[in-house]
Amino acid sequence: MSRIYTISDVHVDYLENRKYIEHLSDQKYESDVLLLAGDVTDNLSLLKTTLQTLKKKFKDVFYVPGNHELWLKKDDREMRFKDSIEKFHAIIKLCHDTGVKTEPEKVTSTQGDVWVVPLFAWYSTPYDDPQDSLYAGDSADVHQDSENMWMDNHLCLWTSLKDKTRSQYFADLNKEPISLVMKNKSPGDVVVSFSHFLSRKELLGHTEAEFEEFNKERSLRKLPEFQIDKSKSKQMQFDFSLFAGCKVLEEAIRMLGSVVHVHGHQHRNRDREIGGVRYVSHCLGYPREQQNGFTWGLMEWDGPKQIWPSTK
Numbered sequence: 001m002s003r004i005y006t007i008s009d010v011h012v013d014y015l016e017n018r019k020y021i022e023h024l025s026d027q028k029y030e031s032d033v034l035l036l037a038g039d040v041t042d043n044l045s046l047l048k049t050t051l052q053t054l055k056k057k058f059k060d061v062f063y064v065p066g067n068h069e070l071w072l073k074k075d076d077r078e079m080r081f082k083d084s085i086e087k088f089h090a091i092i093k094l095c096h097d098t099g100v101k102t103e104p105e106k107v108t109s110t111q112g113d114v115w116v117v118p119l120f121a122w123y124s125t126p127y128d129d130p131q132d133s134l135y136a137g138d139s140a141d142v143h144q145d146s147e148n149m150w151m152d153n154h155l156c157l158w159t160s161l162k163d164k165t166r167s168q169y170f171a172d173l174n175k176e177p178i179s180l181v182m183k184n185k186s187p188g189d190v191v192v193s194f195s196h197f198l199s200r201k202e203l204l205g206h207t208e209a210e211f212e213e214f215n216k217e218r219s220l221r222k223l224p225e226f227q228i229d230k231s232k233s234k235q236m237q238f239d240f241s242l243f244a245g246c247k248v249l250e251e252a253i254r255m256l257g258s259v260v261h262v263h264g265h266q267h268r269n270r271d272r273e274i275g276g277v278r279y280v281s282h283c284l285g286y287p288r289e290q291q292n293g294f295t296w297g298l299m300e301w302d303g304p305k306q307i308w309p310s311t312k
């Protein structure tokens with residue numbers, strides 16, 4: 001019988017993060033399940049060794065790729081991936097070969113049967129699809145600086161997409177697995193879903209309780225309370241909401257009747273309930289973000305966070 005843990009955005013290209021993953025206990029999680037919610041690395045051989053490392057520590061690992069995995073760098077171009085979609089499918093095959101799960105499965109937990117449902121996704125920008133986008137600003141705004149700063153725009157290719165948006169392409173991949181869960185789930189079964197990207201605009205901002213958790217983490221790291229720097233002009237700031245997620249994910253979560261939904265991507269941790277669903281984000285993030293407490297909860301959990309059974 002398993003407990004369910006989560007972590008995301010482990011970005012093992014950073015040596016510190018690689019060591020963090022390698023040093024996770026070999027015994028603590030041996031009956032447990034890990035939901036790894038994307039942004040491991042863009043490097044396929046490093047992705048493989050990281051998945052193998054986690055697979056040894058946990059009974060089962062469920063995983064969805066993040067945006068970083070779909071970057072095409074020199075090695076990928078040499079492997080002749082036509083585009084990011086082709087790399088995505090190579091990653092899914094790699095997971096299959098490594099025994100890492102990317103499809104829904106029923107898990108026997110210490111508190112009943114749980115359907116774990118990985119949800120693939122990509123964000124919609126307001127230019128892709130304003131109805132699906134989580135963009136928080138005015139649709140008439142121009143975002144050339146943010147677009148230029150966003151590395152996906154330089155390192156991803158989408159030549160095989162044709163007339164679909166990226167969000168729609170990945171949402172379509174979820175349709176069959178979702179209907180399989182709906183067909184097979186019994187009335188008492190719990191659904192826990194996870195994605196790399198965000199599903200709701202509210203999750204872009206923190207709640208008071210989350211801000212307190214952030215300052216608690218800072219105090220455990222012997223840092224002063226965080227002061228928001230109001231001197232920074234709004235125009236100078238990068239607008240993450242352009243690339244945050246998509247609403248079609250939320251439709252999937254509601255259709256599934258998820259009790260918990262985990263996401264990553266933002267590197268600002270979350271844990272709150274909205275409309276009967278508990279939304280959790282437990283990113284490892286970049287070393288500087290950890291040191292500043294943005295990915296709070298790491299001091300408390302010393303690794304992945306337990307989401308089922310709930311400890312709240």
Ligand SMILES: [Fe+2]
Pocket residue numbers: 009011039066265266267
């Ligand atoms: Fe990330």
Ligand SMILES: [Fe+2]
Pocket residue numbers: 039066067068196264265266
């Ligand atoms: Fe990401």
